[in-house]
Amino acid sequence: MNLNVMLDRRNFLGMFGAAAGAAVLAGCGGASSAGSNGSSGAQKGDASAAGYTLVTAGKITVASDLANPPFDFVENNEPKGFEVDLMKKIAEKLGLECEYLPAMKFDSIIPLVKQGGKADVGVSNFTITDERKQEIDFSDAYIDSNQGVVTKVGSQKTDAGSLNAEGVTIACQSGTTGEAWAQENLPKATIKSLDDPVAAVTGVQTGLYDAAAADLPVMKYLCSNSFTDCQVSIEIPTGEQYGIVVSKDNAGLTDAINKALAELTDDGTIKQLEIDWFGSEI
Incomplete structure (x- = not known):
């Protein structure tokens, strides 16, 4: 797609x-x-x-x-x-x-x-x-699922340590478990709440955001099909069920x-x- x-x-x-x-x-x-x-x-x-x-x-x-x-x-x-x-x-x-x-x-x-x-x-x-x-x-x-964090290919911010820093912006879909994970685990970063994960990954692709966090199957699909210059840098084993x-x-x-x-x-x-x-x- x-x-x-x-x-x-x-x-x-x-x-x-x-x-x-x-x-x-x-x-x-x-x-x-x-x-x-x-x-x-x-x-x-x-x-x-x-x-x-x-x-x-x-x-x-x-x-x-x-x-x-x-x-x-x-x-x-x-x-x-x-x-x-x-x-x-x-x-x-x-x-x-x-x-x-x-x-x-x-x-x-x-x-x-x-x-x-x-x-x-x-x-x-x-x-x-x-x-x-x-x-x-x-x-x-x-279905079972986990969370995933997407960064642009070539980014130096590809782990939780480098993303949890002042001046770093993480895009998430508002009201989701991805947003909750980012708020809890990346407290030094700025969390930007958006309407959907497509907008979040688009922002990563254009350089507006450093990373995006959302459901892992969605992130894998987006990076494989529409945002091939982005990658899933972190797979978070949250053990979620839909x-x-x-x-x-x-x-x-x-x-x-x-x-x-x-x-x-x-x-x-x-x-x-x-x-x-x-x-x-x-």
Whole structure:
């Protein structure tokens, strides 16, 4: 994927930002209506019978920043990526359609899901943390991850010692575990909070920032595909796990998603999605 694809999200935001409160971007698959998979699908698609509620009957509505390739991003005004395909598979298991809202800032997703009424779930590389669990529920984990620090090829600042210094600027996505790690471990550096990791790595590439910290799979992907003059200099073994964000008031939906995730794990679907998007199992 080239840089133009990565930056397509910014065009997408400009095109759809005014409609973010009401419009839905596009379906990402699943049954055309609850019950279109036959009698079994009809039972799965009946949200009230399954013990959960949905913003729109027959659909699971997803909030995402769509800014973390290859997990989620925008291409030709359509959501793409590992998590997008995963949500499609989950929707199919539940007999539902899957629709994404227009891209939004990462740190606005949990409050949106918590308040209800606009999004059923949040899916955007959300690390399961005790702090976040005070606000919302998480599904079971569907992937393991660590953090990565990117610097420009040829930089002399490629370790924590050289980056933890006055005059050094580290770019991070606002509200993420990458930002939290940088604040805790690089206290002498200036931490610059941005909307997404693509902007952070772009700043490293142009020399605006000395480094960028974000989810390791995202950083590896960006450096391999669009920012080949940048490199992952530090791999941080944080042992994180990603989960799907669900309102505490919708425990039945969490249970249904967990059942779908277990089935997708058992039948090898998640492993295949990892190979499709990351080149190998993670």
